[in-house]
Amino acid sequence: MQEQLTTRKIIHIDMDAFFASVEQLDHPAWKGKAIAVGGGGTRGVVAAASYEARKHGVRSAMSGAIAKSLCPHLIFAKPRFDRYKEISNQIRAIFHEYTAMVEPLSLDEAYLDVSGTSSATLIATEIREKIFSKTGLTASAGISTNKFLAKIASDWNKPNGQKTLSPNEILPFLESLDVKKFQGIGAKTKLKMYKLGIYTGKDLKAQSAEFLSIHFGKAGMHYYNVVRGIHNSPVRPSRIPKSVGVEKTFESNLSSELFLEDKLKTLSSLLESRLKKNYVSGKTLTLKLKYSDFKIHTRSKTGDYNMSSKELLFDKAKELLYQEKLQNSVRLIGISVSNLNTRATPKKESISVKNSPQLVIPF
Numbered sequence: 001m002q003e004q005l006t007t008r009k010i011i012h013i014d015m016d017a018f019f020a021s022v023e024q025l026d027h028p029a030w031k032g033k034a035i036a037v038g039g040g041g042t043r044g045v046v047a048a049a050s051y052e053a054r055k056h057g058v059r060s061a062m063s064g065a066i067a068k069s070l071c072p073h074l075i076f077a078k079p080r081f082d083r084y085k086e087i088s089n090q091i092r093a094i095f096h097e098y099t100a101m102v103e104p105l106s107l108d109e110a111y112l113d114v115s116g117t118s119s120a121t122l123i124a125t126e127i128r129e130k131i132f133s134k135t136g137l138t139a140s141a142g143i144s145t146n147k148f149l150a151k152i153a154s155d156w157n158k159p160n161g162q163k164t165l166s167p168n169e170i171l172p173f174l175e176s177l178d179v180k181k182f183q184g185i186g187a188k189t190k191l192k193m194y195k196l197g198i199y200t201g202k203d204l205k206a207q208s209a210e211f212l213s214i215h216f217g218k219a220g221m222h223y224y225n226v227v228r229g230i231h232n233s234p235v236r237p238s239r240i241p242k243s244v245g246v247e248k249t250f251e252s253n254l255s256s257e258l259f260l261e262d263k264l265k266t267l268s269s270l271l272e273s274r275l276k277k278n279y280v281s282g283k284t285l286t287l288k289l290k291y292s293d294f295k296i297h298t299r300s301k302t303g304d305y306n307m308s309s310k311e312l313l314f315d316k317a318k319e320l321l322y323q324e325k326l327q328n329s330v331r332l333i334g335i336s337v338s339n340l341n342t343r344a345t346p347k348k349e350s351i352s353v354k355n356s357p358q359l360v361i362p363f
């Protein structure tokens with residue numbers, strides 16, 4: 001049986017201790033302290049724990065009483081799901097700046113398909129930096145050829161880190177893993193594998209499909225495939241973006257339309273690239289200006305045809321720039337396209353390679 005690796009580039013973004021980190025963000029006095037989100041009474045349950053609390057053994061789904069016994073100085077915070085959702089929406093908006101192929105798993109994690117881009121690793125880095133800049137929270141990321149591998153990788157350098165598994169690294173990496181690290185292998189299955197002499201990915205890979213099916217039922221074929229880097233589940237987007245945009249903050253404020261025009265040319269090229277990645281174009285272009293006093297001013301124009309080329313985007317953006325005189329010096333400029341002609345994303349091609357792939361896809 002050939003082992004398959006696809007040309008897909010998948011990013012898994014996972015916020016670090018999300019609920020607890022939001023509480024520490026909103027309550028500066030709690031920063032660096034052991035926090036548990038949830039009830040602390042006899043019937044209370046921990047919904048999330050900060051990394052400081054985890055060092056004492058506090059975990060989600062643990063009773064509040066046990067958590068308190070493990071960490072007497074633990075601070076309990078009442079859950080504020082409206083606040084968590086508010087920040088989650090900000091984070092998802094950042095994802096959609098890069099791709100329409102976003103599959104949220106929960107408020108704090110998602111898969112992104114960025115196939116066709118030059119570097120998924122750089123995109124993941126930029127997304128994490130933007131999340132921190134806009135929310136003050138950190139995220140970790142995993143990058144690889146499928147969702148299974150990306151999720152394993154995102155746990156590797158937590159918190160506030162990332163790991164890339166490029167095609168030629170996948171098989172050696174999986175062989176070196178303890179089987180308990182594989183998604184879908186819980187505590188009971190791990191012990192069963194240990195009893196069968198299966199401790200690492202290399203041990204798991206040595207087993208036949210028939211052997212694994214006999215001992216693990218339908219899950220056996222899943223284990224047979226994933227240890228070979230095979231996991232074909234696509235990223236399933238939950239929504240289509242309403243707009244696609246780019247913006248640039250300057251190190252020093254600009255007060256001349258000529259300098260801003262030069263920046264718009266660069267942004268138009270970048271926006272063209274993002275529109276192509278999302279397989280969309282649009283009829284409405286919006287120019288955004290943030291002045292030195294932080295006041296934001298927008299100007300929009302809707303045409304009769306869809307646009308996505310950098311030439312058309314630049315022409316419309318320049319027209320909006322000179323529509324009114326600048327009110328002040330400018331610290332940020334941005335352009336976005338809305339009123340999109342959204343359509344289904346074309347299927348990505350896949351390839352099959354032998355056991356030790358020589359193919360190197362830029363990641």
